[in-house]
Amino acid sequence: MSAQPDRxxxxxxxxxxxxxxEEAVARAEGDGSRETDCxxxxxxxxxxxxDDGA
Structure with missing residues (x-):
């Protein structure tokens, strides 16, 4: 994952x-769809x- 700059x-x-x-909770619960949504x-x-153009 290349999420470091966002963080x-x-x-x-x-x-x-x-x-x-929310993403961490979804990951812990094994809810990949909600994790992606977050x-x-x-x-x-x-x-x-x-103002992050990503």
């Missing part, structure tokens, strides 16, 4: 942290609210 860009953002937490929603949030 650094969103340091301290409560919304990003919530997506990270990553997609986080990237959309990054693009909209952090």
């Amino acid at each position: 650094e860009a969103a340091e301290g953002c409560r919304t990003c942290e919530q997506f990270d937490l 990553r997609v929603l986080r990237r959309r949030h990054l693009a909209a609210d952090h």
Whole structure:
């Protein structure tokens, strides 16, 4: 996974942290679909609210 730059860009953002937490819970529960949804929603949030063109 190449999510490292996203992690650094969103340091301290409560919304990003919530997506990270949801993704971790989904992974622990073995819910790959929800895990992917969290990553997609986080990237959309990054693009909209952090001016990250990814």
